[in-house]
Amino acid sequence: MPTHDYIPHAAGYVDNDGPKIVTSRFPYEDSYTLERFEATGGYEGLRTALSRRPADVHSEVRDATVLGRGGAGFPAGVKWGFMPPGKYPYYLVVNGDESEPGTYKDRLLMERDPHQLIEGCLITCYALGLAQCFLYVRGEMALAQERIAQALNDAYAKGYVGENILGTDFSVDITLTWGAGAYIVGEETALIESLEGNRGMPRLKPPYFPAAIGLYGQPTIVNNVETLANMPWLMQNGADQYKTYGSESSPGTRMVAVSGHVKRPGVYEIEQGVTTFRDLFYGDNFCQGIRDGHELKMFVPGGGSAPWFFPEQVDLPLEARPVGAAGSMLGSGAIMVMDETTDAVKAALRLVRFYARESCGKCTPCREGTTWEERVLQRILDGEGRPSDIDMLLDIADNISPGPYPVAADPSQGLEAVPFPPKQTTICPLGPSSVAPITSTIRRFRHEYDAKITKRDTIPVSAAPMSAEAAS
């Protein structure tokens, strides 16, 4: 029975009336144990899969159009098809390095239902003929690591993982490993570098997908935790049932993490393409409205890397295509809501600072540009901004992400939306992501910047020198 409220032992998760594909066990306090998992249909999806041919399992996933839940929203079944035939061994890498600002859904999946993830891995390995899976969990998520480690031990002991799974010829080893604290390792090629023991820096493209050349140079599928967590349910209930939820192009449910100035921030499992931002923010079943006495000013619809939305966009459904056309992305499903008390410049600085700190240092525009942006924003907030700084910020942004940057429409100024994605002068999208808060806020709230700009034309060089050694 839905509790319609926070579940104390699953910090931040709100149980509600919607369909449950990946969070069905969250209400149980012992949802992470093998006993509870087995008692609630656990490993039945694996049994179903093992009774079918691997190619059929793959087709089921392709038919269901399970969109990747990590950020890019690429269909998992199609991605799986990119593996070149005959170049064994293949690897499955699970991207549990959830670190997009505002995102905390995968952590819950790993903490509350680790066996569901393991079962998803096994089904995927079976479908693709893989014998080795790597679970890469973010370094900071100690509880998730513990729970997965325990679950793996239990699953190995009971014969769900390892040699001759459930008495079949199918054997898989799952290796748990964890990160060293870099945001960029959420990017799949940087994750592979890190997994190999190298510095976590994105690899050059092409090849565009690790499916061609991935871990140790072998074909590798990298999937998000939530994507794989869908597989057990899908195996048990089938693609047709899966597609009864959500919209035609984005079937199923997805988890979103709402934070900020709403009455009930939290993680919700919603129907993709059906639920709108308005439902989510104001629905009784969801966030129950902006906090009392305040109104929505702006929101980030899909993780820190997404261009921002404003009250005009609240009626958009949570679905990749319309959100992209409107100038942003659903990304990792992290939604940050800000009311009118929020200082647009400060909010932009907070996110830009994150990207400046997390740049891996590889590409010049990102390494130098993100820090430059951060320092100019800080200077503006310190009252030492120059009138020319605003256009300079936009030009620095243009040197990282050339051309019109994706942004929402602004009817009040008669400005059209620029659709997602942005162009980039860098290898990976981290640098361009840092641009989103700047272009979004300057276009909409330029007056807030103007108000902070000093009336002097020139200002002295910052009195506080930034020492790289001091800053580190």
Next chain:
Amino acid sequence: MTDTQDAVSTVSVTVNGEEIQARPGDLLIDACENAGTYIPRFCYHPRMTPVGMCRMCLVEVDTGRGPALQPSCMLPVSDGMTVDTESELTKKAQDGVLEFLLANHPLDCPVCDKGGECPLQDQTMAFGPGESRFIEEKRHYEKPIAISDTVYLDRERCILCDRCTRFADEVAGDTLIHFMDRGNNTQVNTFPNEPFASYFSGNTVQACPVGALTAKPYRFKARPWDLEENLSTAWTDSVGSRVTVQSSRNKVLRVLGVDSDAVNWGWLSDKERFAFEALNSEARFTQPMARNSTDDELSPTGWAPAMTAVVEALTDVDPGRVGIIGGARLTNEAQYAWAKLAKGVLGTDNVDAQLGDGLPADVVLGLPRATIADACRPGGTIILAGPDPKEDLGALYLRLRHAVINDGATLIELTPHRTGLSGIAAHSLHPRPGELGDLAAALVAASSGVATDAAGVSADAIAAAAASVNGPVTVVLGRASLAESAATVVDAAVALNGLADASFLSALRRGNVHGALDAGLAPGLLPGRTTIADSGAAFADAWGSVPESAGLDTAGMLAAAAAGDIDVLVLLGADPLSDFPDAAAAEAGLAGAATVIAVDTLPNASVVAHADLVLPAAAATEVDGTFTNLEGRVSVCEQKVTPCGTARSDWMIAAQIALRLEADLGIDSPAAARAELAALSSCHSDLTEEALAANGVEGVLCAGNGTIAAPTTSSASGPANDAYSLRLVATRRMYDAGTALAHSPASAGLARSVELRLNPVDFDKLGIESGSVVKLISSAGELMTPVVADAGVPAGSAAIPANAPDANANQLTDASQPVTDVRVERS
């Protein structure tokens, strides 16, 4: 047919409106440059994997899906590609990247060594914005920090192009510098307490596109616009790396690598790069010296009295009682002049450019020859039966490493112990000292199906190595250990020559030793890879006379001198006390010769102790001439500065001695000597002035074996081990007690002290502990050394460096013995 079609097929690319043809697979940045359109870049280096880091080479490219900025260093050309390197979008991106790079760059150009030759300066001028909008405080780091004895790192200037770190990782395999921290604080640095102790560190300085990495010998010595430069050849080893020698105010200040496809690909070992320091040493001989009878010290004299004394010593002496040791330091032309002086004028055949530490001339000259490119053929097999190239022949090591890692060459090592290439070798077989020949024979037998145990290596290991041989085989052949005689290497060469398609690349290490052999500076040899027996008559016509039979080699001369049978010994840039693998024999020989005449640049141990007369010679960079590398490739060494003091070129000294002996060598310039060599030698017929001028960088390959036949003799194998002893292995290190290194201030500290390395299993047998100091005793002598465990040394072998600063292994070796057995005693 398909091959031919593939070779000529090109793709058509439109660059700035003009259609160009490019080879499929070429990177766009190269294709544009070949067609005359330069795309600015910092991280891209043609000899390393592209990384696309600096983003400077972004250009607008349309491959049919609309124009977009793409890094041209990452993009292979494709047919129909349209490129605009001058579009608004491209220019904006270039401006942007340069502004980002300069944001935190200190702009201390007036005090930066790179100023004036700095790619960042040049490209800012050509492609960058006029001024910076960055008004924040720049990034600060301690400047500069010494990351090794020779290299300084200024992290403020660094633009993080990954060239140095990539070189260290990818090319040299010494991953000692790396990126640390992240974001704006990303920096290149070494790991704590681990200096950038690479033999190739200088290449990172040359590759650095800014002044972040500087080398101690050049720091603050000159401005680039004050430098003059000459194309030349590195002289410290036999690879013959192409260099440019740069000087200011008649002093050599810097040597940089030049990218030669055939030889060094632009890389140098630090020894090649920094050896010029010794040429500027205060210790150089600037005038002739004579040993005075009062205090037995060398004291300065003039050229006239010195030459008179030389001629006096050489007059009315039986030719057989004159010997000449050395000559590898000389140019080809000087070697020819000295050969003509010795064999044509003095009439002695007691001439040897090697000091008992090399190989017989017929082994070097008589086997099927290979070039470096042959050895590095994709898919070929390299059999290393010689010294560790990382220690002895740095630039060759880099080429072999690249061939194995990138081009699928198979490396099989037949070495006394682990080498710098063992990590990438398909098979590393370590024979018992003295039994290399047996191992090679067993390998050849195994390749025809009969595998047996040999030289302490199991039949299985030999069979596995034999099975991995594929494609053409190149044997890199040299003298790995100075504690074993050359006979076992000869045996190995004879055996390996039995492999189908085998060819040989000499790994003799010393300078221009191959030029010396080509010039006939060996007993029984005449210029042009021929012998007295084969060509004596022809040379007698050209030179007037030649000796009738082969003379003595260095070992023979030293023994004869010790017995009182040599009156005059000429040390032509030789130090037998340090280099001859038998210290006692060298000492006795030098002491026994009535007159020892040294022609040299710096005082070495033998000269200081035994020379009666010293003639100061002009050194490398002070003479014109040519150099012959281990392939037989002849390249130019141009004079850059005037000789030190009154030093004279070696060819000139030979010509003057001849004149004083009332003979005329007929050589009045290096070119004349070269022309005479080319006229007399069938192997050097391609060596014309035109060919040298036309192939300035690549040099002229002089192939062919002349009249020298491949060796066929097989000497007896070594004596059985007595089971109580270990067998000594004495190998060269790049930095040892060599005279030139000792006089190079920046590098002198790099010579490591002596150290005995034993397999861990031998420690238990001997009852000693790693780190303790032990006494190493052979029948010839003893020395004290610390001992360490090294699993790379096979059990039963005792490895020590050949010429360490504090103890020379030649105290333990007896040149007349095939192997050296040693005992280890606790001290």
